[in-house]
Amino acid sequence: MTQPAVKPIPDGTHSLTPHLICADAAGAIDFYRRAFGAVETMRLPAPGGKLMHAAVRIGDSTLMLVDEMPEWGALGPKALKGSPVADMFWGDRYGQLEDPYGHRWSVATHIRDLSPDEIQQAMAQMGT
Numbered sequence: 001m002t003q004p005a006v007k008p009i010p011d012g013t014h015s016l017t018p019h020l021i022c023a024d025a026a027g028a029i030d031f032y033r034r035a036f037g038a039v040e041t042m043r044l045p046a047p048g049g050k051l052m053h054a055a056v057r058i059g060d061s062t063l064m065l066v067d068e069m070p071e072w073g074a075l076g077p078k079a080l081k082g083s084p085v086a087d088m089f090w091g092d093r094y095g096q097l098e099d100p101y102g103h104r105w106s107v108a109t110h111i112r113d114l115s116p117d118e119i120q121q122a123m124a125q126m127g128t
Contacts, residue, residue: 023067
């Protein structure tokens with residue numbers, strides 16, 4: 001009997017699934033739960049209490065997390081500064097924020113429908 005082909009992208013996931021290395025993955029999960037309504041879907045603790053793997057669902061997307069493990073080369077990002085939310089030339093209100101674990105998140109809401117020509121014109125006017 002032939003086994004069905006394995007789907008390269010499993011049901012319920014998308015073509016891009018971020019994987020974050022955090023200094024405190026359990027704390028990050030709690031933060032993402034409060035900040036973004038994340039729902040924990042998996043947690044695999046390692047001996048000693050660090051998380052070898054965890055996953056949360058935010059909306060219809062999965063985010064994977066792991067604790068920093070320098071002995072395996074798994075290091076979290078350095079602190080980054082965020083930028084303010086502003087209306088952008090491409091039609092979105094857009095900004096970035098930094099979470100307590102140093103990851104920069106881009107957030108946006110679409111506020112105007114623009115044609116490619118209108119976007120080009122708006123971009124050209126930025127320098128004037």
